[in-house]
Ligand SMILES: Nc1nc2c(ncn2[C@@H]2O[C@H](COP(=O)(O)OP(=O)(O)OP(=O)(O)O)[C@@H](O)[C@H]2O)c(=O)[nH]1
C-alpha cells in the first residue's frame with residue numbers, strides 16, 4: 159500500500175542486519191544511517207529523525223539483551239518499537255455508544271479529501287453493523303452535493319442536503335432532525351480555505367453552532383511534514399479533534415505527514431490510501447509499522463476479512479483467534495480475500511508470505527491459492543474440519559480428485575499448520591505477535 163518506498167528501504171536496511179555475520183556496534187551504526195536516509199527521503203522532519211535514531215542507538219547498544227533473544231532480534235525489535243512509538247503509542251478510535259447518535263464533523267482545507275472520507279467512513283461503519291447517515295454541509299462548491307450523493311448512492315447510505323440554501327448550519331440542524339435514529343451522522347463541510355488560519359476560524363464557528371461530538375481534520379498526506387502546522391493549529395483549537403491523513407497511496411512523503419502529525423500529539427484515527435471507497439483503514443501504529451517493515455499482519459488481514467461482506471462472522475474470527483482454526487477457515491479467509499480487489503495488497507499481509515515477495519512471485523502465489531481452493535474443495539467436510547486425518551491414501555485421493563500432485567496437497571497442509579501454529583503464538587503473546595514468526599528463521 160502506501161509508502162512503498164519507505165517500506166522497501168527500511169526492509170533492505172533490516173535485511174543487511176540479517177545478513178551480517180555478527181551484530182556489533184558497526185552493524186547498528188550502519189543500520190542507523192540507513193534508517194535516517196530512508197526517513198529523510200520520506201520527508202520526515204530532521205529533528206524527528208535525529209530523535210528516533212538516538213533512541214534506537216541508545217537502546218540497541220545500551221540495553222541488556224534478554225535471554226532467549228539474539229542480538230539481531232533485539233535490534234529489530236528496538237527498531238520496530240521505536241518506529242511505532244514515533245507514530246503514537248496509543249491507538250485512537252472513533253467509538254459509537256449504543257442508543258446514541260454520534261455526530262462527526264469533517265473539516266479540512268480545499269481538496270484534502272473530506273468528501274471522499276465522509277463516504278469511506280460511512281461505509282466503514284456500515285460494514286460493522288452501524289447505521290450511518292451523511293449530511294452535506296458544503297454550500298460553497300457547486301456540485302458538492304452531487305458528488306456526495308453519487309458516493310452515498312453507491313453504498314446505500316442516506317444523505318441529507320439542500321442545494322437551495324447557502325447556510326450550512328441550517329442544513330445540519332435539519333439533517334440531524336432527519337437522522338435522529340441513526341447511530342452516526344457524518345457531516346461533510348466545505349473546503350473553502352487554502353490555509354490553516356481561516357480554516358480553524360471557520361471550524362470554531364461551525365463547532366459552536368453545531369456542537370458535534372467529534373471534529374475530524376482531514377489532511378492531505380502528500381504535503382509531507384508541512385502537515386505539522388495544520389495538525390498543531392487544529393490540536394490547539396479543539397479538545398475533541400482527531401485526524402485522518404489521506405492520499406497515502408503513491409505519496410513518497412506520507413511518512414513525513416504521519417510522523418509530523420503524530421509528533422503534535424493529535425490522534426490519527428484513520429488513514430486513506432486510495433480513491434476507492436474501501437481504501438480506508440483504522441490507524442494502528444504498531445500494525446502500520448509492522449507492515450512497513452514487512453512483518454505479516456494477521457490482525458489487519460482478519461479485519462479485512464471481516465470487511466469482506468462478513469463471510470467470516472465476528473464470532474468466527476474470535477474462534478479462529480482462540481485456536482479453533484480449520485482448513486475450512488483458511489479456505490474461507492482466502493476466498494473472502496480474493497473478492498476484495500487488489501489481491502496482492504492483501505497477500506502481503508498473510509504471515510509467512512509477507513517478507514519480500516517480488517512481483518512475479520506474487521503472481522505465482524495467486525495461482526497457488528487458486529489451486530489450494532480446488533484441493534480443499536476435493537476434501538470431505540470431515541477432512542476440512544480435521545486435516546490431521548489426512549493420511550497418505552487420503553492425500554492421494556484428494557490429489558487425484560483435484561487434478562493436482564500429492565506434493566501440492568502436502569504443501570497446502572504445511573501452510574495450514576504454519577498458520578495454525580502462528581495463531582497459537584498470537585494467542586500466547588499478545589504483544590509483537592509476528593516478531594518471532596517473521597524473523598526467527600533468519601536468526
Ligand atoms: N489517491 C488518492 N486520492 C484521494 C484520496 N482521498 C481523496 N482523493 C482524491 O482527492 C480529490 C479531492 O477529494 P475530495 O474528497 O473531493 O476532497 P474535499 O476535501 O472534499 O474537497 P473540497 O470539498 O473541494 O474541499 C478527489 O479527486 C479524490 O478522489 C486518497 O486517499 N488517495
Ligand SMILES: [Mg+2]
Nearest residue numbers: 272273296302
Ligand atoms: Mg468536498
